[in-house]
Amino acid sequence: MHLQFYGAAGEVTGSCHILTVLGRTLLLDCGLIQGGDDPDSRNRQPFPFDAAAIDAVVLSHAHIDHCGRLPLLRKRGFRGPVFATPACRDLARILLADSAFMAEREAERYRRRQAEHGNRHARGFPDPLFTRVDAEETIAQFKTVAYGRATEVLPGATLTYRDAGHILGSASVWLQLEEAGARARIVFSGDVGQYDSPILRDPEGDGVADVLVMESTYGNRRHRERSETLQEFGEILRAARQGGGNVLIPAFAVGRSQEVLYELATHFDEWRVGDWQVFLDSPMAIEASEVYWKHPELYDAAASAVRRDAGGLPTLPNLKLCRSAEESMAINLMRGGAIIIAGSGMCNGGRIVHHLKHNITRHECDVIFTGFQAVGTLGRAIVDGREHVRIHGEQFKVNARIHTLGGFSAHGDQEDLLRWHAGVGGKPHTYLVHGEAEGAIGLCAALHARGARAEVARPAQRVDLTHLGGR
Ligand SMILES: [Zn+2]
CATH class of the missing domain: 3.60.15.10 (Ribonuclease Z/Hydroxyacylglutathione hydrolase-like)
Structure with missing residues (x-):
């Protein structure tokens, strides 16, 4: 042995x-x-x-x-x-x-x-x-x-x-x-x-x-306290609502996307999430979410209670799941009021890249990073505070407010x-x-x-x- x-x-x-x-x-x-x-x-x-x-x-x-x-x-x-x-x-x-x-x-x-x-x-x-x-x-x-x-x-x-x-x-x-x-x-x-x-x-x-x-x-x-992370999340959304633009959240399809949706749902009133249209714009994250939603026997006590009260997860009435490319492109027409959760988490591919092209040069928009950004990725260039980033061979000036939310690991x-x-x-x-x-x-x-x-x-x-x- x-x-x-x-x-x-x-x-x-x-x-x-x-x-x-x-x-x-x-x-x-x-x-x-x-x-x-x-x-x-x-x-x-x-x-x-x-x-x-x-x-x-x-x-x-x-x-x-x-x-x-x-x-x-x-x-x-x-x-x-x-x-x-x-x-x-x-x-x-x-x-x-x-x-x-x-x-x-x-x-x-x-x-x-x-x-x-x-x-x-x-x-x-x-x-x-x-x-x-x-x-x-x-x-x-x-x-x-x-x-x-x-x-x-x-x-x-x-x-x-x-x-x-x-x-x-x-x-x-x-x-x-x-x-x-x-x-x-x-x-x-x-x-x-x-x-x-x-x-x-x-x-x-x-x-x-x-x-x-x-x-x-x-x-x-040591990770940051979750309560501090959540407080900051709420403050970012409050300020973003005043700004009038969109909020982009690059997120990994498994785990992080479901966590972000859950926090938006459980802080629905406190963060005035109802003022927004929330998009989960990733076929893979949607599939992964469906796995999360179909295994309630694995939830902790708090998530079980949320699910029981609401009759199921997710509990976001203003959530739109975008499977097709057409549904994803339709979001480009929105100049404000959209919270867009999309992959990839490090922005090195996927639909988030298109949303960045449409929003990153706009002062009234916000980008919230919730995960680790590896060296060499577009996400890392943005969180490192570069003034310009290259997307699909084109230069874009970073005018949107960039946030890194720790504590989601x-x-x-x-x-x-x-x-x-x-x-x-x-x-x-x-x-x-x-x-x-x-x-x-x-x-x-x-x-x-x-x-x-x-x-x-x-x-x-x-x-x-x-x-x-x-x-
Ligand atoms: Zn792992």
């Missing part, structure tokens, strides 16, 4: 760990590497194991950096079950299809460039990493497991999911392993959400473990991570993964200060699970 860290040890994306019990092999997540130098080439590299020899995958949640290489695993011969919660499967279907669609489009662009310029100037790959057909075939391998239900996933390995409070259907993975009389309790945190975040329940941590594999994305940071901060860790009994040896160096080192130091046994996982590090007493 052993555990080996493969992806996301020492970096934020590409989560994947390998567990061996009774001669069979289980993967914990199989995520896509994103960002950094040439991620596409890195994702195409062979796995450090034979994909056909993997017996099962246990998925923590649907974010693409946790499930995005599953179709590739399938293409290379994996035919076993992928365990996931029902909501995780529903969201993974949307996210994998979108990822495949973008890869297909990128490959098409490559072929076109090659046809125009010949081989020398074409960058990229002629074939997508995987197609929408691959993604759909992968979803057919999913087997759903509800929270709290102990399920044998392989001989000698029993899985129990607990809510991780990160996105809908997100889970931490609790495994009981048994081999030739030796037992080991292994917990993989997945991504841990913030406590008291809207809609979702708090991360569940109570239980006992011998070995704990834990994320550390914001292991060295789907990840817990150091305090949340420590609180979750404290709930895991049995004094487990903790390996920190899924964080950049500062996050992992910061959390490691904080855990040491509390007397916990912790270390930052090294790529390819192997942990013996048979002789846990001897470590």
Whole structure:
């Protein structure tokens, strides 16, 4: 019995760990590497194991950096079950299809460039990493497991999911392993959400473990108080109403869009949301929202009460869902009174880019960022305060008021991570993964200060699970 860290040890994306019990092999997540130098080439590299020899995958949640290489695993011969919660499967279907669609489009662009310029100037790959057909075939391998239900996933390995409070259907993975009389309790945190975040329940941590594999994305940071964030949100909308223009909210399709809608609904009177027309202008965010709305059994007490009083979510009477391009373009005619939620969250594509073109030069408009903006994206250029930005090859002067609302993160901060860790009994040896160096080192130091046994996982590090007493 052993555990080996493969992806996301020492970096934020590409989560994947390998567990061996009774001669069979289980993967914990199989995520896509994103960002950094040439991620596409890195994702195409062979796995450090034979994909056909993997017996099962246990998925923590649907974010693409946790499930995005599953179709590739399938293409290379994996035919076993992928365990996931029902909501995780529903969201993974949307996210994998979108990822495949973008890869297909990128490959098409490559072929076109090659046809125009010949081989020398074409960058990229002629074939997508995987197609929408691959993604759909992968979803057919999913087997759903509800929270709290102990399920044998392989001989000698029993899985129990607990809510991780990160996105809908997100889970931490609790495994009981048994081999030739030796037992080991292994917990993989997945991504841990913030406590008291809207809609979702708090991360569940109570239980006992011998070995704990834990994320550390914001292991060295403190988030802003949510109450301050919400107060600022309300103030921005009040001032924007006086300005008479539109409000643009670039948002990720899964999680952030639903949170923003929920906050608008629950502060409907206080923020005078009824004075606006609210648009969710993203087919993918609409699909993801429908998954959120169809799983009320996963809501926290406050969201359950809101839903009960209103007879369902969403409760925004002035919300318009824009699926078609025509519906999206019709918003361009509105000079004021529109709150437009659209993707992509970092403005590096999607419908938000068109809305920016129509509104960013106008003094009376507002743009509200609610998430992290990576270097090199249009969103980052705007939040960095550039006077002019380039959109579709054209220069635009930034006259709109730009706001960055902190506190909306789907990840817990150091305090949340420590609180979750404290709930895991049995004094487990903790390996920190899924964080950049500062996050992992910061959390490691904080855990040491509390007397916990912790270390930052090294790529390819192997942990013996048979002789846990001897470590
Ligand atoms: Zn995540």
